[in-house]
Amino acid sequence: MNFFKKDSYYLGVLFGLFLPLIIYAVLYFADKTITGSFDKHLVQKPDYLYLLSIIGNVVALRYFYMNAKKEKAGAGILLITLVAIILYFINFYSGESVGMA
Numbered sequence: 001m002n003f004f005k006k007d008s009y010y011l012g013v014l015f016g017l018f019l020p021l022i023i024y025a026v027l028y029f030a031d032k033t034i035t036g037s038f039d040k041h042l043v044q045k046p047d048y049l050y051l052l053s054i055i056g057n058v059v060a061l062r063y064f065y066m067n068a069k070k071e072k073a074g075a076g077i078l079l080i081t082l083v084a085i086i087l088y089f090i091n092f093y094s095g096e097s098v099g100m101a
Contacts, residue, residue: 007069012076015060020084024053047092054088057081 004011027049031042043049057077064074 007072009072009076009079011070012064012073012078013080014076015064015073016057016077016080016084019056019060020053023056024049027052047088050092051085051088054081054084057084 027042031046031049034040034042043052057080061074061077061081064070064077
């Protein structure tokens with residue numbers, strides 16, 4: 001339990017990886033339940049669930065920087081969040097035109 005009290009990049013990376021997975025699972029099952037009951041999705045496109053799950057990292061990032069004063073852990077969360085957003089755009093928007101002239 002000493003691991004969670006230390007300020008380390010590994011702690012931030014762990015939170016940055018597992019928190020979106022947990023939130024995605026909750027959103028996914030909520031979407032399946034709503035779809036089964038009302039024939040409507042929680043979001044317009046299913047890939048938006050991936051993007052919504054990253055919001056948990058923003059809340060955790062603020063907590064680690066402001067309340068817990070763990071800057072290294074906050075930096076680890078920020079790193080994972082940026083990588084997740086870049087992977088989102090590469091996976092779901094690669095090859096589509098963006099409307100630039």
